[in-house]
Amino acid sequence: MFKDTENKTTIRLKWSLPLIAKYSQLLKRPLSYFGMPGPEILDLRAWREYLSRKTAVQIVRSAKKQREEDLESISNILVNRDNHALGAQFQLLRGAVEDVILAGHDMDGNRPSLTVNSEFGSLGLAYDLYNLDFEGGIHYKAGKSVKGSSGGQRLQALAELFNRQRGNDFLFFLTLNVRDTLGDEPLKFLLETAERCSHPKVTEAVKWTTQLDEGTKHLQLATWLPIYIKEQAEVRQFECEAMPPVFYEGCDHARMVHFVFLCKYLHDRHLRVASSQGYEHLVLLPVLCAAEQQLRPLAVQSPTVSFKSLNRVTLFDNVGQDSLCNVVRQESTHG
Amino acid sequence: MTTNLAARIQHALPDFGSDYEKLPVDQAEIGGNLISIVTKGLYTNPLDCIREYVQNGVDASASEVAIQITGNSVVIRDNGNGMSRADLVQARGLAISDKDPAEDVGFRGIGIYSGYDLAGQMIVTTKRAGEAYGYRMRVDFAEMKKNEEKPRQERASLFDLLAQHTYFKKIDYPGQDQLSFTQVELREVNDVHLRALSDRAAMRKYILLNLPVDFDDRFAHRTQINQELRLQVPGFKAAKVILRSDDNADEIVAKPSIANLQTPRFDSVVNSKGEKIGYYWACLSNDGAIGKDETSSTDGSSVRDYQGFVFKCKGFTVGDRHQLRRLFKTGNGALYQWYTGEIYVTDHNVRPNAARNDFEASAAKNQLEFAVREAMKKLENHASTFQKQASAEKTVQEQEERLEDIKGRIDANTIDEFAAFAELEDIKDKLSKQKSKAAPQLKKQIDVDRKAIESLQKRLQAKAEQPGKRSNAKAASSSGTGTATGTGGGGTSTTNSKPVARTLRAILSDSGWCSSKECLELANAVDAALLDHFGSVPEYEPIVAAICTTLELDEAN
Numbered sequence: 001m002f003k004d005t006e007n008k009t010t011i012r013l014k015w016s017l018p019l020i021a022k023y024s025q026l027l028k029r030p031l032s033y034f035g036m037p038g039p040e041i042l043d044l045r046a047w048r049e050y051l052s053r054k055t056a057v058q059i060v061r062s063a064k065k066q067r068e069e070d071l072e073s074i075s076n077i078l079v080n081r082d083n084h085a086l087g088a089q090f091q092l093l094r095g096a097v098e099d100v101i102l103a104g105h106d107m108d109g110n111r112p113s114l115t116v117n118s119e120f121g122s123l124g125l126a127y128d129l130y131n132l133d134f135e136g137g138i139h140y141k142a143g144k145s146v147k148g149s150s151g152g153q154r155l156q157a158l159a160e161l162f163n164r165q166r167g168n169d170f171l172f173f174l175t176l177n178v179r180d181t182l183g184d185e186p187l188k189f190l191l192e193t194a195e196r197c198s199h200p201k202v203t204e205a206v207k208w209t210t211q212l213d214e215g216t217k218h219l220q221l222a223t224w225l226p227i228y229i230k231e232q233a234e235v236r237q238f239e240c241e242a243m244p245p246v247f248y249e250g251c252d253h254a255r256m257v258h259f260v261f262l263c264k265y266l267h268d269r270h271l272r273v274a275s276s277q278g279y280e281h282l283v284l285l286p287v288l289c290a291a292e293q294q295l296r297p298l299a300v301q302s303p304t305v306s307f308k309s310l311n312r313v314t315l316f317d318n319v320g321q322d323s324l325c326n327v328v329r330q331e332s333t334h335g
Numbered sequence: 336m337t338t339n340l341a342a343r344i345q346h347a348l349p350d351f352g353s354d355y356e357k358l359p360v361d362q363a364e365i366g367g368n369l370i371s372i373v374t375k376g377l378y379t380n381p382l383d384c385i386r387e388y389v390q391n392g393v394d395a396s397a398s399e400v401a402i403q404i405t406g407n408s409v410v411i412r413d414n415g416n417g418m419s420r421a422d423l424v425q426a427r428g429l430a431i432s433d434k435d436p437a438e439d440v441g442f443r444g445i446g447i448y449s450g451y452d453l454a455g456q457m458i459v460t461t462k463r464a465g466e467a468y469g470y471r472m473r474v475d476f477a478e479m480k481k482n483e484e485k486p487r488q489e490r491a492s493l494f495d496l497l498a499q500h501t502y503f504k505k506i507d508y509p510g511q512d513q514l515s516f517t518q519v520e521l522r523e524v525n526d527v528h529l530r531a532l533s534d535r536a537a538m539r540k541y542i543l544l545n546l547p548v549d550f551d552d553r554f555a556h557r558t559q560i561n562q563e564l565r566l567q568v569p570g571f572k573a574a575k576v577i578l579r580s581d582d583n584a585d586e587i588v589a590k591p592s593i594a595n596l597q598t599p600r601f602d603s604v605v606n607s608k609g610e611k612i613g614y615y616w617a618c619l620s621n622d623g624a625i626g627k628d629e630t631s632s633t634d635g636s637s638v639r640d641y642q643g644f645v646f647k648c649k650g651f652t653v654g655d656r657h658q659l660r661r662l663f664k665t666g667n668g669a670l671y672q673w674y675t676g677e678i679y680v681t682d683h684n685v686r687p688n689a690a691r692n693d694f695e696a697s698a699a700k701n702q703l704e705f706a707v708r709e710a711m712k713k714l715e716n717h718a719s720t721f722q723k724q725a726s727a728e729k730t731v732q733e734q735e736e737r738l739e740d741i742k743g744r745i746d747a748n749t750i751d752e753f754a755a756f757a758e759l760e761d762i763k764d765k766l767s768k769q770k771s772k773a774a775p776q777l778k779k780q781i782d783v784d785r786k787a788i789e790s791l792q793k794r795l796q797a798k799a800e801q802p803g804k805r806s807n808a809k810a811a812s813s814s815g816t817g818t819a820t821g822t823g824g825g826g827t828s829t830t831n832s833k834p835v836a837r838t839l840r841a842i843l844s845d846s847g848w849c850s851s852k853e854c855l856e857l858a859n860a861v862d863a864a865l866l867d868h869f870g871s872v873p874e875y876e877p878i879v880a881a882i883c884t885t886l887e888l889d890e891a892n
Contacts, residue, residue: 075460075522078520079516082401083514088579089582091581092405092406110406110581
């Protein structure tokens, strides 16, 4: 079961919270939330000031012991939401979050409360903030514990998320375990992207990525995943802006990367759009690290990284003394 | 697996002797199906289980109870005192309750199983203030119910079922020492019951009628009634019941604010020995039957549901509001609908039956019945007096309007003196008939009106008896103008070049200078006084003219 860690807390409070505050300030209202807060609903408690309607998704696995654990998590969510006065407009859906996104409803047939009639034919979603934690990685082998899974459901769900959110802007938090079963496909994807782009910075970054040693899968993920998300977004008329990825060590030393994307829907467009943050800007973003209650740039960075590139990022602003923004800005003065 | 009980007894026990002897009870003699049998009989409506869990919260001094249907779960959460570890374990027991019938409504120790037929699991999480830990009990109803499907000889006893399918754990709540609550989660509620429980309008109506909810904040008499009940009814509480949903804001369910009710009446219900066994509040409607003009509402609620009286035990309803209507004797109990109120039973020997549709038969219940009859009789008499007074007031008002009309027509000379006299006599007669029913203030008003009528009649008589005078009406008909004219009348003439003298009242009214009832009555009084003195309107014309000059009025307009 997913457990909280000190590093996760650091990200929650020093990275996510200022970003949410900034986004809420831009929209001039609190944000509706869709995510996987876990039994202690730590995210919701930390961000409560900026949240309105909440939809929490809790998986219920089918193996007996895991099912009991998951049902227990549900009970804890229900208790804790009231213990922390978060019970109003709080919806709990049961099932794997990717299944909920793909099917449009949970295992009991209940739809997310902000399901809307989309002009595009299917039922859409209209949340302001998504927080998805894929502890098992972005792609996994189908197993007994994940009934009916083909392994690629999470990737499909990410694409479907943009389909369902068409018409509505949103802030997207995505946390992934670096582990996946994609083999060398991510590298192929990067190489093909570099070839298509033909931009020297992209070529350089990809080349650097392909030459990384063992134990640097997080850097690979930090490079290809934002490109993948960007493409899924743009083909569905979303302008997508990525924030610097944040690497951290999670529960049981799991290596995790946390991504943030600001997705803006362009209503007057029908074909693929090009975000102002192009491929060449993506490879400039540094990879950060949450450790020892601090957020710092990783020691190992792509040669293309430029801290000054952060000046372009919309949500990046000074929001507090401990804000990462200050740390990164200090770094940026050096590079 | 339990072996055949009879066979066990056969083998394990010696044969009986010829004298009576006692035998210890084997745990296997209490069948595992007992819970199902008891709860199916007691709780026929899925909403009854909501009632039971809310009741437990109120008994635990909760001020708020929230109810939510989420997914396939029903969650009832209260902010009451919570349970200790020992309390929680005891809660598992059947028909074992530490609750005092004098203080609490639930005392049978069954209610915790009211969700047995509905759900697959029940999870009770609870915490007391001042403790760092809470506790959780999980009862696997679905597994227990499988016992019912087994062949008889394979079925487990109740003891074995409960031992095998109830689980306890401790839960840490760091930094929340002062928190206290109990949350009941009925998990995996079957679809049929889920649909019934998801009907928000039905849930709202049930809660309002059967649970100790407070009044709407806007109800004019809320504070007074609650204060009185807290003083007079031991253990009285009114809790906020909150309906929660995934999509909408929380809804606080409250008794409606019924408009135009008189100040509440309070009184004790006493038995033949003068001992207090109950306490009631009653509000009489100024508008007659409560909700009589109400159009139907979209959510199914209606203030008509609050007509009459209902018994309450610590705020929980026993029976319904129709049961006491028979105690209002006149007009098939029509006046019963003019009231809304509640009768709180404070005698703890009067106990509701398990279904809460009546009280258990007992001498105490009989005493209550007699005492309530007396109370209802008093209330009916009060309502009857009010009804008569209201009717008298209405009639007096109607007659006063007639009187004003007559006066106007007299002043305008559009009515024959004799016809006017007769109408005034009729008005006087009708007013007199109301005097016995009227309130004291109205009686005085009737006297004033009668005097005014008599004075007016005197004037008419004097006028009719003047020598050479023709009646205004006859004069009008003979001139063919169709309007009232005459040499001494008060109306305008269409044939004379000189305008006929008019009364002060007519001049002030027609000019618009004076339109209020009081002002016109004053003008009437002045006209009457002048007529008395001078004998006819033209005789006092100079005085009227002087008044008009002062007021800058056109005497002829």
